[in-house]
Amino acid sequence: MQREVTFAGFGGQGIMTAGKLLALAGMAEGKEVCWIPSYGPEMRGGTAYCTVVVADRLIGSPIVNDPENVFAFNRPSLDKFAPRVRPGGLLVINSSLIDVQSPRHDITQVLVPCNDLANQLKNGRSINIVGLGAFVARSGMVSLEAQRSVLHKEFGRKKGDVLAATLEVFEAGVRAAQGDKETVRA
Amino acid sequence: MPKKLMKGNEALGEAAIVAGAQAYFCYPITPQTEIAEYLAKRMPEVGGVFVQAESELAASQMIFGAAAAGARVFTTSSSPGISLMGEAMSYITAAELPAVFINIMRCGPGLGGILPSQGDYLQAVKGAGHGDYKLLVLAPSTIQEAVDLTIEAFRLADKYRNPVMIIGDGLIGQMMEPVDFESCTKPPRLDCSAWATTGCAGREPHIVKTLFLDPNVLEERNRTLKAKYERMTREEIRFETYCCDPPPDLLFAAYGTTARVVRTAVDHLREEGASVGMFRPISVYPFPDDALRQVAHHPAVRNVLVVEMSMGQMLEDVQSALQGRRPLHFYGRGGGNVPAPEELIDEARKLLGNGHGGKR
Amino acid sequence: MSAPTTIFRRPEALRDAFTHYCPGCTHGIIHRLVAETLDELGLRERTVGIAPVGCSVLCYNYFNCDMQEAAHGRAPALATGVKRVLPDRIVFTYQGDGDLASIGTAEIIHAANRGEKFTTIFVNNAIYGMTGGQMAPTTMPNQVTTTCPRGRDVNTAGWPIPVADVLAQLRTPAYIERVAVHTPRYTVQAKRAIRQAFQYQAENRCYSFVEVLSTCPTNWGKTPNESVQWLEDVMVPYFKLGLKKSPDRPPVD
Structure with a gap:
């Protein structure tokens, strides 16, 4: 069993970090994981994306051209990656910044207003964590428990209430995806 | 740790x-x-x-x-x-x-x-x-x-x-x-x-x-x-064979990241019933000539396909090891493109023919 | 009559060997000054020298201390490698003008600029010796060599690079001096400078660099005496002798 997701957005949206946190959760579950970044000039301002593969056996090709899941955090990423989602796969759209959906009928599309949710919680920089919560809840690629324990581990050592704030936005993402109100099954 | x-x-x-x-x-x-x-x-x-x-x-x-x-x-x-x-x-x-x-x-x-x-x-x-x-x-x-x-x-x-x-x-x-x-x-x-x-x-x-x-x-x-x-x-010869026992109809040869892509293609093709395997050199100097020959010169092996992210470099070493005794094919990508498993599956199908090279 | 006293002997830091240097060449004098210094400061047994490519490539056969031989121009890189892993040893590079001022320009400038704590002895004889007399970065204007048969044309080949003066422009503290060895008086001054250079290194003070103007009668096409005169008349006025930089005199802003 192998599962994949491509997180894509602007540089600075925390795309790479979201992918890394997901990979850590896969590891915590004892799975094989691989995190593959876009690298080079793309890292500086343009579209940033990374792909995370979680599998229960040795991971072969680290390059996945038709990922099972895509999370588009901005419009250029939607345009670039929506056509690549594997038929039957999942496309999560950051509806705060993207006001369209993919015309495809063979995939599930979920709208999550990441920026709005993060801003409501006065944590506007954490849209990646909102997205992570929504994605994990919706895809089940890793368990929510594993992902939460990774957040505790990675943010627990930080100063102040960073951990509490992070968990808060993560759960907001989880609820948004589970609420399912904005799901479009075309 | x-x-x-x-x-x-x-x-x-x-x-x-x-x-x-x-x-x-x-x-x-x-x-x-x-x-x-x-x-x-x-x-x-x-x-x-x-x-x-x-x-x-x-x-x-x-x-x-x-x-x-x-x-x-x-x-x-x-x-x-x-x-x-x-x-x-x-x-x-x-x-x-x-x-x-x-x-x-x-x-x-x-x-x-x-x-x-x-x-x-x-x-x-x-x-x-x-x-x-x-x-x-x-x-x-x-x-x-x-x-x-x-x-x-x-x-x-x-x-x-x-x-x-x-x-x-x-x-x-x-x-x-x-x-x-x-x-x-x-x-x-x-x-x-x-x-x-x-x-x-x-x-x-x-x-x-x-x-x-x-x-x-x-x-x-x-x-x-x-x-x-x-x-x-x-x-210091180091190599890995994947799905080579028994020797396959089509033998891939690849190293590094390319070998991982080949591995995925091999898994997929085998699920379809195709007889494919891979030889992966780990030491590329010294090159595992003998080990490669041992697999590739088995009568069951009809074709060898080298895959690289180049226009054909390890190909020369494979060519020299095989001594012309097996048809040798090459698939290479350049410019920073990494071959996708699907490309390799397509290449393999061409060589395997319709019968997928002896279904097992 | 008292027993005869030895007043001149081969320094311990020089091997008992015939050198391959041409008659009238001053490499031998410079070797001796370095060797005397290693003896006097008691450094020989903890010294690693780096030989260049050029006439002095074989100096590893003449210095009686540990030696490495470098690729053309790269002696300062080797010296950096040695000194960084063995900071309590004494390290020196011995380089000619083609090696140091042409193919190895990047290496010498950056080693000096990093303030590597080793010593460079730079032998400037205004020509490539080992390959048979080609134009060097330090070849004098109008000087004839096999690759500037009508004389160095400064319009196309530029002016000779005054390496000591160039390095002295760097802000990093260093000891930099230009000397000559074509007369006994100059040689005494050269010895003092070389000794000072190694002294600064032994004190772990700074990078130290001594440029030594040297003769090449064979490739200059002159007798040893004519060579000494030419060095005095042509090179000394252009390559001004003296102290260029001292760690005891910080730069004025």
């Missing part, structure tokens, strides 16, 4: 530290600069030397000086930088000094691009520098393997008093995978006291040099080096 999720470049840096590297000399170049950034922090923490040199020429010659002074040393670079290090590789090999070079290959020729490539295979195995010399060259395909082989490279450099090179494509440097350092051990250090230049107190002076104007003396050294390479060929 549990497994740690690490970027390939950082894992390579940590592997060198675990191996007891005492000095690292470098020059920044994408896509391996994170190694330098990582070691700029780590080397001072372990009492080691970190120097950012003015060029790859200088960095690699600093390796010469430090190795000749008896230190365990290494450098890292990417393709255009490795071309400049070709000079030092020739000198370091001539002086029989242990050193480790890591090439995180990017696409070329020229400045090329910064994306993954395997276009420096021939440069690595045939020699980037001048003269009759060889490097021992190892090609990992996962980050854990890159760590293990890097540590092994330091042991082999000492064993042979010869530079050892790790070649990985840009993906090996840029990906993150879980790495286990717990089972890694520091190779024992070579006793350099008989030749290192450390000051001649209490002994005759040592001279580390590569100039031998007497043809007979130099030829003798050429023979010594040749004997060393022959010993490597006997003792």
